[in-house]
Amino acid sequence: MSVTAPQGFRAAGVAAGLKSFGDPDVAVVVNDGPDDVAAAVFTTNRFPAAPVLWSKQVLAGGRVRAVVLNSGGANACTGPEGFQDTHATAEHAAAALGLGAIDVAVASTGLIGVRLPMDHLTAGVTAAVAALSADGGPAAARAIMTTDSVPKTTVQAREGWTVGGMAKGAGMLAPSLATMLVVLTTDAVVPAEVLEPALRHATAHSFERVDSDGCLSTNDTVVVLANGASGVTPTAEELGAALDAACLDLAMQLLADAEGSTKDIAITVRGAATVQDALTAGRACARNNLLKTALFGNDPNWGRVLAAIGTTDAAFEAGRVDVTINGVTVCRGGAIGDDRDGVDLTGRAITIDVDLAAGTEQATIWTNDLSIAYVHENSAYST
Amino acid sequence: MSVTAPQGFRAAGVAAGLKSFGDPDVAVVVNDGPDDVAAAVFTTNRFPAAPVLWSKQVLAGGRVRAVVLNSGGANACTGPEGFQDTHATAEHAAAALGLGAIDVAVASTGLIGVRLPMDHLTAGVTAAVAALSADGGPAAARAIMTTDSVPKTTVQAREGWTVGGMAKGAGMLAPSLATMLVVLTTDAVVPAEVLEPALRHATAHSFERVDSDGCLSTNDTVVVLANGASGVTPTAEELGAALDAACLDLAMQLLADAEGSTKDIAITVRGAATVQDALTAGRACARNNLLKTALFGNDPNWGRVLAAIGTTDAAFEAGRVDVTINGVTVCRGGAIGDDRDGVDLTGRAITIDVDLAAGTEQATIWTNDLSIAYVHENSAYST
Numbered sequence: 001m002s003v004t005a006p007q008g009f010r011a012a013g014v015a016a017g018l019k020s021f022g023d024p025d026v027a028v029v030v031n032d033g034p035d036d037v038a039a040a041v042f043t044t045n046r047f048p049a050a051p052v053l054w055s056k057q058v059l060a061g062g063r064v065r066a067v068v069l070n071s072g073g074a075n076a077c078t079g080p081e082g083f084q085d086t087h088a089t090a091e092h093a094a095a096a097l098g099l100g101a102i103d104v105a106v107a108s109t110g111l112i113g114v115r116l117p118m119d120h121l122t123a124g125v126t127a128a129v130a131a132l133s134a135d136g137g138p139a140a141a142r143a144i145m146t147t148d149s150v151p152k153t154t155v156q157a158r159e160g161w162t163v164g165g166m167a168k169g170a171g172m173l174a175p176s177l178a179t180m181l182v183v184l185t186t187d188a189v190v191p192a193e194v195l196e197p198a199l200r201h202a203t204a205h206s207f208e209r210v211d212s213d214g215c216l217s218t219n220d221t222v223v224v225l226a227n228g229a230s231g232v233t234p235t236a237e238e239l240g241a242a243l244d245a246a247c248l249d250l251a252m253q254l255l256a257d258a259e260g261s262t263k264d265i266a267i268t269v270r271g272a273a274t275v276q277d278a279l280t281a282g283r284a285c286a287r288n289n290l291l292k293t294a295l296f297g298n299d300p301n302w303g304r305v306l307a308a309i310g311t312t313d314a315a316f317e318a319g320r321v322d323v324t325i326n327g328v329t330v331c332r333g334g335a336i337g338d339d340r341d342g343v344d345l346t347g348r349a350i351t352i353d354v355d356l357a358a359g360t361e362q363a364t365i366w367t368n369d370l371s372i373a374y375v376h377e378n379s380a381y382s383t
Numbered sequence: 384m385s386v387t388a389p390q391g392f393r394a395a396g397v398a399a400g401l402k403s404f405g406d407p408d409v410a411v412v413v414n415d416g417p418d419d420v421a422a423a424v425f426t427t428n429r430f431p432a433a434p435v436l437w438s439k440q441v442l443a444g445g446r447v448r449a450v451v452l453n454s455g456g457a458n459a460c461t462g463p464e465g466f467q468d469t470h471a472t473a474e475h476a477a478a479a480l481g482l483g484a485i486d487v488a489v490a491s492t493g494l495i496g497v498r499l500p501m502d503h504l505t506a507g508v509t510a511a512v513a514a515l516s517a518d519g520g521p522a523a524a525r526a527i528m529t530t531d532s533v534p535k536t537t538v539q540a541r542e543g544w545t546v547g548g549m550a551k552g553a554g555m556l557a558p559s560l561a562t563m564l565v566v567l568t569t570d571a572v573v574p575a576e577v578l579e580p581a582l583r584h585a586t587a588h589s590f591e592r593v594d595s596d597g598c599l600s601t602n603d604t605v606v607v608l609a610n611g612a613s614g615v616t617p618t619a620e621e622l623g624a625a626l627d628a629a630c631l632d633l634a635m636q637l638l639a640d641a642e643g644s645t646k647d648i649a650i651t652v653r654g655a656a657t658v659q660d661a662l663t664a665g666r667a668c669a670r671n672n673l674l675k676t677a678l679f680g681n682d683p684n685w686g687r688v689l690a691a692i693g694t695t696d697a698a699f700e701a702g703r704v705d706v707t708i709n710g711v712t713v714c715r716g717g718a719i720g721d722d723r724d725g726v727d728l729t730g731r732a733i734t735i736d737v738d739l740a741a742g743t744e745q746a747t748i749w750t751n752d753l754s755i756a757y758v759h760e761n762s763a764y765s766t
Contacts, residue, residue: 047693047701047717077689079702079718112686113719216694218686289672289753290761297762303495303601306460310430311599318430319462334430335462336496370672372755378673379680 002137002153005164006187008032008229011136013143016124018072018110018117024143025072026124029183030097030132031065035228038064039196040105041203043220049076050086051106052219058090058102059223062192065103067183067223068093068125069144071168073110073117076218085116092122096129107181107221109146109168141166144181147377152253156242161188161230163242167250180207180254182222184246189228190239198240199224206247209279210255210366211286222247255366260373263295265350266366269314273359277314281354282365284308292370295350300343302330305352320357326350385520385536388547389570391415391612394519396526399507401455401493401500407526408455409507412566413480413515414448418611421447422579423488424586426603432459432495433469435602438488441473442606445575448486450566450606451476451508452527454551456493456500459601468499475505479512490564490604492529492551524549527564530760535636539625544571544613546625550633563590563637565605567629572611573622581623582607589630592662593638593749594669605630638749643756646678648733649749652697656742660697664737665748667691675753678733683726685713688735699739707736 004011011029018025031038040059042052058064068089075082090104097104108116131139141151145168156163169180184199203222224243234242255264267285272278285291288308294301302323309321323331328343330336350369368374387394394412401408414421423442425435441447451472458465473487480487491499514522524534528551539546552563567582586605607626617625638647650668655661668674671691677684685706692704706714711726713719733752751757 045690045693046695046699047689074686077686077714077718079716082718112684112690113714113723115719216690218690218693287670289757293758293761296758299762301495303457303460306430307428307495307599307601310428310601312429316429331460331496333462335460335465336498340496370758372758374672375676375679375753375755375758378676379682 001155001164002141002166003029003164003183003185004134004137005155006162006185008187008227009185010132010134011140012128012131012133013136013139014124014127014131017120018070024139025070026121026128027069027140027143028093028125028128028132029067029140031225031227033227035226036063036065037190037192037195037226038062038223039199040221040223041199043217045216045218047077047218049074049108049219050078050082051075051108052221053083054086054090055105055107055221058105064105064225065099066093066097067105067107069107069181070121071109071144071146073108073114074112074219075108075116076112078113078115082115085118088118089121089125093125093129096126105223109144109181109219112218137164137166144168147259149257152250154246154249156246158234158238158242160232161186161234163246165246165250167254169254180220182250184224184243186226187228187230188226188239189231189233190226194236194239195224195226198236198243201240202243202247205244206251209364210251211283255368258368260371260377261368262348262371263350263369264348265295265352265368266364267352268362268364269354269356270362271355271357271359272361273315275361275363278361278363279365280312281309281314281356282363284312285352286365286367289370295345296369296371298345300325300330300340300345302340305354306331306334309354314356315358316356322355324353384538384547385524385549386412386547386566386568387517387520388538389545389568391570391610392568393515393517394523395511395514395516396519396522397507397510397514400503401453407522408453409504409511410452410523410526411476411508411511411515412450412523414608414610416610418609419446419448420573420575420578420609421445421606422582423604423606424582426600428599428601430460430601432457432491432602433461433465434458434489434491435604436466437469437473438490438604441485441488445579447488447608448482449476449480450488450490452490452564453504454492454527454529456491456497457495457602458491458499459495461498465498468501471501472504472508476508476512479509488606492527492564492602495601520547520549527551530642532640535633537629537632539629541617541621541625543615544569544617546629548629548633550637552637563603565633567607567626569609570611570613571609571622572614572616573609577619577622578607578609581619581626584623585626585630588627589634592747593634594666638751641751642760643754644751645731645754646733646752647731648678648735648751649747650735651745651747652737652739653745654738654740654742655744656698658744658746661744661746662748663695664692664697664739665746667695668735669748669750672753678728679752679754681728683708683713683723683728688737689714689717692737697739698741703740705738709734
């Protein structure tokens, strides 16, 4: 049921002709209240897309009534004209919904550096508003897909209240969010001062630790809407746990559908002096093309793990680092460990466990292998 | 003539059985004096290979008489036993040459995490010493190749003195040197206090600005030997210019032979507030897999250039950045510029010119595209 699993939300997804082949490409999610509490996290890229600039403004007040999303065009690096397009989109949706533009967040995804065909987009918004329904969650999830092979949704049901969500994203998965658009909804009663930090914690421990290809997008947006329709007020801990679960569920779906990937790789760095050290070391592995190609080739090339970690400033002594791949400690004390031939990499799931022997902290970064299909897909994307 | 172009140097390359297929894999370069001034630059990777640890020690005194190099095994991450192997190699070569082990630098390249077959290696050193000749430069250059498709040599002839050199390296090309072994020789009269800074300047402006795949190796070594046999004493400027030219020549040969590459990409960032900003922004582009795959696909996807630069802390305003690809300014003021269809990317050489409009400094980073062949070659490397 996606974003319409909680009470008091309607959604729709329609084909407006932004994409070739007539696939759905415009989605609208509406919060029917009674509350209209909202929070969001955006890309840290210094070339934020027009819809990111717009949505940051409207969400600054901690409230929003609707979200308009489109695939088929990122409206990024499109200058003042692109921002006017986003503003016009919000105005058009607001008029159709009987709201003000300030009540409407906008999110876009697709090719950077191309203006959106506004006539198609506004017609699509009109059609989507007309199609809004309490069963529209799945259609909305399909309409935001780009190179995604499957729609991504989550439902976290609790005692009398629910968190629902949808996500898109299959490439440019990198720190400070992947290239992705995420809308979360809940019918719990949640004050703004509780919702915002809960969302930040949930994204920091899920989307921000997925680093599929090291490329940070210009459009990343995660929005959560809370309407209190259930009348239930969970504790901050209960709400946080539900948002954590929803974001992690969606993040793992993003990882599993990453462009051209054949492996889901969980790199856990333990024995770190700080969590930041663990994240830095894990990310260095997730960004190392030689390691990622080796794993694509089912090669437990632990030397490339050390070579990657060796480029970081994380605290460790070279002679004390252990590396375990799928349960086999192939590197002990920075040198040759157990027989690498004992490592089975034929499955999709790969775990790399690095022990820095420098402390008690740990963190996990999730990534994918670097495959021939990834290169093919991304070399042909816009041509 | 490679490293034997200057007077007073002998070299050899032989097949010792470290590589399969019986390719040459052991090289020796000897300085016959009269001087034995030397300097070196090594990888900054925190898991330096055994030969790097050894050669740092022997070169600390600013002098060395010979360099032993092997392909077919990096002797990296091999622990104390690996260091003993390197020490034994130097001892063996020293005995054969009538020198002390302290006079012999060692460099290795190949797979990480595997011990060297010492019986083959020492036999190869014996054979190489027996084969030393003033014409042996080309043979030595061939013996240090790994995935290189061609040997890489340079000769810089000056008035009465010469700089010669050889290099290997075709992958793991990254900052703070590529995965590469380089030996430079000169018959100029050069005091140690002149040679060392000249080598640092030359490497900083050549090898350290080649970032083919962002992966920093454990074995990178650049050694320069100066014997004064010509009796000519160039000025520090003249020597520096010759070393700069030799290193840039070799660096461009590394770039042109990078694993699986189909494009040589020069990313020049100008209008930067500092040279470091220019290098940071250029390197972010060189590391961006989505940009590198787009270029492999002949796609002038300038949005990926901005997305990459947008992840850095370089000084710029998003609305003032221009991007020119092969002469076409496809992005102006951070937005859509001239028609991208006018960009011809069918050749091997690609120039990306980024103007940050934030200052007067500039720098160039050289990289390659990310091709299907790169993935294939590196996924099959050790299996």
